Amino acid sequence: MGRQMLRAVLAAVLLTVLAAPAGAQQSLDKARELYASASYDEALTMLNAVQGESQTSAERQATGVYRVLCLTALGRTQEADAAIETVVAQDPFDRPAADDLPPKIRVAFSNARRRMLPAIVQQRYADAKASFDRGDFANAVAAFRQVLDALADPDIAHAAGHAPLSDLRVLASGFHDLSAKAVAPPAPPPPVIAAAPLPAPPPAPVRDFLKVYAPEDTGVALPTVVRQAFPPFPGKVLTAGVGMLEVVIDATGAVESATMVASVHPQYDKLAVEAARRWQYRPATVDGVPVKYLKRVQVTLTPQR
Secondary structure, rough: OOOHHHHHHHHHHHHHOOOOOOOHHHHHHHHHHHHHOOOOOHHHHHHHHHHOOOHOOOOOHHHHHHHHHHHHOOHHHHHHHHHHHHHHHHHHOOOHHHOOOOOOHHHHHHHHHHHHHHHHHHHHHHHHHHHHOOOHHHEEEHHHHHHHHHHHHHHHHHHOOOOOHHHHHHHHHHHHHHHHHHHHHOOOOOOOOOOOOOOOOOOOOOOOOOOEEOOOOOEEEEOEEEOOOOOOOOOOOOOEEEEEEEEEEEEOOOEEEEEEOOOOOOOHHHHHHHHHHHOOOEEEEOOOEEEEEEEEEEEOOOOOO
């Protein structure tokens, strides 16, 4: 790669950086001057100083891309590859501006994201599911949305079309909708006409102990596991899989019904459902009275080594 091209790319990247505090911006400007004078080692030293300061994600990404360009100019290929992975790890869902990068660096960033994003997306889904399970629906909505957006990233389009990411898309979409419904604001009350008499206060809510409660219901003490074991997979697990079971637990703690709502593996779905029908729980309660409850259980297959 010619030095003139690298310098042009550097200038384009730095011009996209948002306004930074004086110290950070001055350091970036100084690094640019050092790079322009082919003082690549000195430029890298200056970038290390910038890295320790408070930066926005755009500034942090520009600093990382600039470090990649300097290392590439010095022929330090392995360090440049590591710097690319650092940029991706810091802001995995923010693609660097491809138009500002030369083809070789653009391909290197795409390859790194293609390699790293599947695991990052699965971890982000796990974080989103944890928020959902503890009732933090506002954070769950944003996290599941981020998972769905990441699965649409062209760098992982091929992986997103196959398990386990294809299954993850179904689960994330369903949990996103449930979370959004849980945080939706209630309908505003009808306007009160000043001359009209005040309406009678609404009656106290009546608990329906015959209904099937679900995670989005409030005031429910959740069921606890007495026995919840999965059967062994018939054969060897070659590819990872993620699925979802829905079980209705009756007021005695027995499983009334079990349904595989997201397939984990064609050979395993029926086995998992049959095992789930034999699970046992301490039942959910409302105001101390046992009730029926819809519980969602994630089913995961991990490849054997």
